[in-house]
Amino acid sequence: xxxxxxxxxxxxxxxxxxxxxxxxxxxxxxxxxxxxxxxxxxxxxxxxxxxxxxxxxxxxxxxxxxxxxxxxxxxxxxxxxxxxxxxxxxxxxxxxxxxxxxxxxxxxxxxxxxxxxxxxxxxxxxxxxxxxxxxxxxxxxxxxxxxxxxxxxxxxxxxxxxxxxxxxxxxxxxxxxxxxxxxxxxxxxxxxxxxxxxxxxxxxxxxxxxxxxxxxxxxxxxxxxxxxxxxxxxxxxxxxxxxxxxxxxxxxxxxxxxxxxxxxxxxxxxxxxxxxxxxxxxxxxxxxxxxxxxxxxxxxxxxxxxxxxxxxxxxxxxxxxxxxxxxxxxxxxxxxxxxxxxxxxxxxxxxxxxxxxxxxxxxxxxxxxxxxxxxxxxxxxxxxxxxxxxxxxxxxxxxxxxxxxxxxxxxxxxxxxxxxxxxxxxxxxxxxxxxxxxxxxxxxxxxxxxxxxxxxxxxxxxxxxxxxx
Amino acid sequence: xxxxxxxxxxxxxxxxxxxxxxxxxxxxxxxxxxxxxxxxxxxxxxxxxxxxxxxxxxxxxxxxxxxxxxxxxxxxxxxxxxxxxxxxxxxxxxxxxxxxxxxxxxxxxxxxxxxxxxxxxxxxxxxxxxxxxxxxxxxxxxxxxxxxxxxxxxxxxxxxxxxxxxxxxxxxxxxxxxxxxxxxxxxxxxxxxxxxxxxxxxxxxxxxxxxxxxxxxxxxxxxxxxxxxxxxxxxxxxxxxxxxxxxxxxxxxxxxxxxxxxxxxxxxxxxxxx
Numbered sequence: 001x002x003x004x005x006x007x008x009x010x011x012x013x014x015x016x017x018x019x020x021x022x023x024x025x026x027x028x029x030x031x032x033x034x035x036x037x038x039x040x041x042x043x044x045x046x047x048x049x050x051x052x053x054x055x056x057x058x059x060x061x062x063x064x065x066x067x068x069x070x071x072x073x074x075x076x077x078x079x080x081x082x083x084x085x086x087x088x089x090x091x092x093x094x095x096x097x098x099x100x101x102x103x104x105x106x107x108x109x110x111x112x113x114x115x116x117x118x119x120x121x122x123x124x125x126x127x128x129x130x131x132x133x134x135x136x137x138x139x140x141x142x143x144x145x146x147x148x149x150x151x152x153x154x155x156x157x158x159x160x161x162x163x164x165x166x167x168x169x170x171x172x173x174x175x176x177x178x179x180x181x182x183x184x185x186x187x188x189x190x191x192x193x194x195x196x197x198x199x200x201x202x203x204x205x206x207x208x209x210x211x212x213x214x215x216x217x218x219x220x221x222x223x224x225x226x227x228x229x230x231x232x233x234x235x236x237x238x239x240x241x242x243x244x245x246x247x248x249x250x251x252x253x254x255x256x257x258x259x260x261x262x263x264x265x266x267x268x269x270x271x272x273x274x275x276x277x278x279x280x281x282x283x284x285x286x287x288x289x290x291x292x293x294x295x296x297x298x299x300x301x302x303x304x305x306x307x308x309x310x311x312x313x314x315x316x317x318x319x320x321x322x323x324x325x326x327x328x329x330x331x332x333x334x335x336x337x338x339x340x341x342x343x344x345x346x347x348x349x350x351x352x353x354x355x356x357x358x359x360x361x362x363x364x365x366x367x368x369x370x371x372x373x374x375x376x377x378x379x380x381x382x383x384x385x386x387x388x389x390x391x392x393x394x395x396x397x398x399x400x401x402x403x404x405x406x407x408x409x410x411x412x413x414x415x416x417x418x419x420x421x422x423x424x425x426x427x428x429x430x431x432x433x434x435x436x437x438x439x440x441x442x443x444x445x446x447x448x449x450x451x452x453x454x455x456x457x458x459x460x461x462x463x464x465x466x467x468x469x
Numbered sequence: 470x471x472x473x474x475x476x477x478x479x480x481x482x483x484x485x486x487x488x489x490x491x492x493x494x495x496x497x498x499x500x501x502x503x504x505x506x507x508x509x510x511x512x513x514x515x516x517x518x519x520x521x522x523x524x525x526x527x528x529x530x531x532x533x534x535x536x537x538x539x540x541x542x543x544x545x546x547x548x549x550x551x552x553x554x555x556x557x558x559x560x561x562x563x564x565x566x567x568x569x570x571x572x573x574x575x576x577x578x579x580x581x582x583x584x585x586x587x588x589x590x591x592x593x594x595x596x597x598x599x600x601x602x603x604x605x606x607x608x609x610x611x612x613x614x615x616x617x618x619x620x621x622x623x624x625x626x627x628x629x630x631x632x633x634x635x636x637x638x639x640x641x642x643x644x645x646x647x648x649x650x651x652x653x654x655x656x657x658x659x660x661x662x663x664x665x666x667x668x669x670x671x672x673x674x675x676x677x678x679x680x681x682x683x684x685x686x687x688x689x690x691x692x693x694x695x696x697x698x699x700x701x702x703x704x705x706x707x708x709x710x711x712x713x714x715x716x717x718x719x720x721x722x723x724x725x726x727x728x729x730x731x732x733x734x735x736x737x738x739x740x741x742x743x
Contacts (some may be wrong), residue, residue, distance in 0.1 A: 050593060050676050054738070094520035094675050095567050096591050099560070121572055121593075252484050259480035400477050438564040451478065458477035465474070 018161065020137075020145055024160045031056055031163040032409065033146050035136070035353075037127045038066015040398035041168035041387030043092060046121045047399065048166070056160070057123075060132040060151045064124070065114045065239055067172050070311035074173035076194045076215070076347070077374055080222060081107040083393075084214050084301045086249035089450065090393030092117065093400075103249045126341055136165055142381045164381035166402065171349040171387055176442065178210075178345055181322040183192055186341070188326075193344035194218060201340075202226040203304075206327060208338035210320060212238050213443070216344030217302040223342075224313035231306075231336055235319045237288035239271075242278055242303040250301065251392060259453045264436055268293045285309045287316045295436040298447055299391050313469045331401045346443050349387060358382070360430060370455060371429040380423050381409070389443070391435070392450035400457050407464055422464055473673045475632055480504045488561040492544040495522045496537045497530035506595045506734065507569045510538035511562055513603065513666075514630060515656035517545020519723070520650075520716065523721045528663075532731050536572075541584065544655050550732040552584035553658035555587060555668050562588040571595075574734060575678075576719065579603045579690070580657070582699075586671035591677025596738060598730050600603020601684040601691050601715050602699045605665040612692045629656025636689040638714040641721035641740075650719050680740035683717075683726055722733070 018025040030053065034044045037059035045055050059431040061072045065096050070077050083090055083104045090105075091097040095117055096298040103107060118124050119247040135147040136158060137462045147159045175192040183190070191201075193215045199222045207227040208239065212234040223230035239325070245253045257267050271294045287309070308314045319331045327335045348366060359376050360369030370376055373388045434453035437443040486516040495518040508529055521538035521547065523590050529536035541558045542550035550557065561585055566573045570594040577585030582602030589597055602607055613621045620631030674680075680703035684696040700707040703705070709715060710726050719727045 029511060088486045093479075096560075096563055098568065099487070099564055119570065120567070238695075252486070255480050255484040258485050403475075412651075450479065454477050458475070461477065462474055 018139075020147075021157075022161050023157070023159060025145055025161050026087045028056060028163075028418075030054065030163045031162070033058070033144065033237045034166040034168060035133050035146075036168040036170060037061075037064045037118075037123075038064060038168065038170055038386075039068065040170070040218065040397050040402075041166070042118055042123055042398045043168045043395065044168055044385050044402040045123050045126050046117070047402040048165040048406050048409075049121070049123070049126070051410055053409065054408065055126045056162070056358045057127040057389045058131045058133050058146070059127050059129050062129045063115075064118045064127070065111045065238055066170050066413065068110045068114060070107065070111070070197075074170075074194075076172050077107045078196050078215075078218070079198045080218065084299075085108070085393040086251050089251055089255075090395060093396050095120070096263075096297045104243060105232075113407045119179050120128060121435050132419070133353045135167075136167075136358075138358065138379060138382075142379070144381070147440055160195045161169060164405075166383050166385050166405065167239070167387075168385045168398070169352060171446070172347045174348050174350040175343075176256060176346045176348045177343060180320055181323075182316070185325045186323040186328075186391075188338055191340070193342055194347070196342055196344075199223075199226045204228050206337065207231070208233060208317075208336065208341045209344060210322075210341065211344035211346065213298070213344055214300055214302065215344060216342075217305045219342055220314050221302065221308055223302045224308035224311070227340075230308075230339060230369055231317045233317045233320055233330070234288075235399055236292075237282065238300055239273065239275060239290055240279055240282070240298065240306055241271075241293045241294075241301050243300055244303065245268065245274055245278060245303050246287060247425055256450070264295065268295060271295075277314065282306065282309075285316060288318070293436075293437060295449070296445060298389060332445070347444075348442060359384070367442075369430050371426045371432060372401070372404075372460060373434075373446055373448065373453075374405070375426045377430055380412070380426075387446055388448050390447040390450045390453065390454065391447050397448075397450070397453065397457075400454065400461070404461050404464070407461065417465060422460075425460070425463075474673075477670060481516075482556075486571055486695065487557055490542040490557070490561070490742065491548040491563040491567065492542065493518050493549075493563055494537055495519075495526060495539075496535070497522075498524040498535045499530045499533050501533075501718040502535075503533040505534045507535040507537060507570065507571055508564055508734075509562070509573045509575050510536065510580035511577040511585050512538065512544065512573060513577075513581040514662065515544070515580070515632065515654040516581070516716075517547070517655065519545055519653060521718055523650075523719055524688065525718045528724065528727050530730060531563070533570075533730060534734070537565065537569065537729075540703045541581070541657075543658055550728070551658055554660050554661060555584065555664045557585040557658075558584045558661060559591065559624065563592045566592050566594070576600060576730065577602065579715065580665055583665060583671070585743070586674075589674035589678060591670035591675070594678040595673075596679045596681070597674070597703075597735065598681045598683070598732075598733075599699060599703075600717055601688055601696070602682060603665070603691055604695070604699050605668065606664060606690065606695075606704075609694055610666055611693075613690065615687050624662055628661045632715070636714065637716045638720050639687070639712055639722075641712075642714075642719070649735045650716070654704060674741075677740040679741050680705060681708065681733050681738070682706075683710065683728065683729065685710045685717065687712055688715045 034057040086103045132151045137145045144165045149157045203226045208227045208231045209225040210233045220232040321331045322328045435449040517540035526536045532597035536673040540547040566572045574596045575585045576598040580603045582599040681740040682700035
């Protein structure tokens with residue numbers, strides 16, 4: 001395997017250079033292109049470098065950390081963002097977070113963690129900051145033409161040809177806004193949670209928070225403390241898990257059961273029972289009974305929401321039916337008059353630089369069809385890293401996805417038979433799920449159970465190493 | 470080594486994370502940054518960071534390498550930890566390694582080499598150096614029993630393993646120095662001592678670090694065969710420093726092994742085959 005460690009670009013003025021759009025394409029040989037220098041992109045760069053590959057990473061912003069860097073336009077973090085999963089589940093498996101950090105670190109600590117990761121493994125020299133990717137196109141020989149330009153569209157476009165591409169552009173930056181009748185006439189202020197940054201935005205207002213994701217619950221809790229009144233609208237009843245159970249981070253207690261291989265049904269029963277003892281019966285507060293078991297929707301970890309509901313600072317309400325110029329009508333016919341509506345309704349994945357078919361999105365719904373949430377049929381040199389919505393930390397998953405992809409790229413050169421066998425597995429396994437049966441919603445497109453998923457990934461890694469018989 | 474498998478799922482480790490413990494880290498940093506990789510010295514059982522602070526830290530810094538030494542929990546000035554296990558020690562090493570500004574070279578001495586071997590599976594070291602490595606197993610136990618029954622037998626029953634002057638140092642080391650060092654020796658946790666014999670062998674290293682093994686054929690803790698087999702594990706042959714005791718970093722001719730290590734690192738060894 002040839003390894004290019006030269007971070008510079010070769011001179012494009014050579015004979016027989018390929019041409020695309022009347023411009024010469026600079027051939028980067030065996031170099032791999034990584035799109036994005038957030039958590040997933042950084043671990044992809046690190047693991048590809050470790051496997052001996054040259055890497056060009058393109059980052060539209062001027063710093064690392066992606067979504068976790070609050071300076072970035074597309075960062076969804078707000079002042080009080082803390083981790084939902086505790087440290088052992090969130091850190092990269094080969095680069096522990098400091099053990100004197102809290103169980104659930106703050107987003108600024110996360111950013112410093114990624115910056116230290118980048119410096120520790122000397123990754124910044126491989127990153128082209130302030131450069132956005134305009135197009136990614138497959139060319140013959142399973143290679144890729146990647147066209148880039150300066151962020152914001154300044155300067156000329158340049159195209160480089162790569163041996164492989166890793167998509168790590170994140171999936172929590174393109175807001176998903178539901179459509180409601182009459183929303184245009186509504187005179188109050190409307191915002192998506194992505195532009196919520198600071199509790200001062202809520203101070204003294206009557207606020208309606210729509211959505212019971214972890215963000216929606218966080219904002220409802222802040223509105224309970226800052227706003228003059230807070231309504232929290234959810235489309236169904238949910239299980240609000242506390243962050244601590246039995247004096248330990250709840251996910252660590254949960255994984256004790258997983259480690260003991262307790263079956264799902266028993267875990268669900270124990271979980272329901274624990275919630276009954278700690279959180280109690282939520283219907284007493286006028287919240288709907290959950291229409292599903294735990295593990296069937298993305299977990300919500302929030303100890304404070306129920307507390308503020310009990311203090312009357314948050315009024316739980318059902319789904320929004322329609323808006324008019326002054327008020328919001330709810331599905332139960334009630335009318336409320338918020339001054340500010342915050343839609344914590346999530347995000348949709350976007351790969352605006354890539355044709356949907358490449359990722360198996362045939363019907364244009366925007367939902368890729370992948371195996372292990374990372375590999376697509378017919379493009380063995382393409383991987384998506386970090387396109388998962390785990391019930392736990394995402395970064396260990398990104399780490400192992402990129403380890404697996406680096407291993408696959410190495411074996412393409414040394415053991416093509418194994419790489420071909422892997423390709424067959426990708427085709428056979430498209431669309432496979434790694435979680436309990438979940439509610440059908442865009443929110444659960446990429447939902448995975450961390451243990452199920454990582455076990456499947458471990459199996460894939462072992463089969464790749466040892467060859468399938 | 471290749472027969473062992475990568476472990477992705479670690480439910481127990483996630484569910485029961487290691488308890489943090491205050492750690493002593495001594496450092497000697499060169500005045501001018503020469504972009505050389507930092508070294509992290511990991512002392513063996515009974516020893517603390519002081520064992521490296523004596524000569525090696527300063528010498529490495531003098532040659533341009535930022536040098537750090539830690540005391541495993543329960544050793545030196547780190548927090549007491551009588552119930553420590555090999556996993557706790559490994560945690561201490563990976564924590565300090567990840568806190569360094571750049572990818573570190575792990576240097577383990579004695580049983581510290583076993584800890585480094587475990588840490589290599591959890592942290593992609595730039596390189597690893599195993600000095601007089603006590604990787605454990607019953608052979609090492611037999612040697613210790615033969616050479617120093619008085620110090621070894623009580624360890625079987627949970628007491629601290631005691632090493633004597635003849636095991637650790639050559640005759641060249643002045644008596645006063647030897648007595649001073651022996652007086653500072655502590656002990657490892659009871660469970661960790663047992664794990665050295667019975668514990669699980671280290672998982673495969675991550676990040677393909679090149680490994681250097683060195684020791685003395687006249688080491689009275691580690692049999693020469695164990696040194697050779699340790700080196701073979703990492704597909705190399707040991708560098709030998711005849712006439713020295715087990716504690717190469719404290720012995721009279723301490724300069725030779727550390728110079729050999731730094732020379733090897735200066736040559737920028739290539740990653741191991743993966």
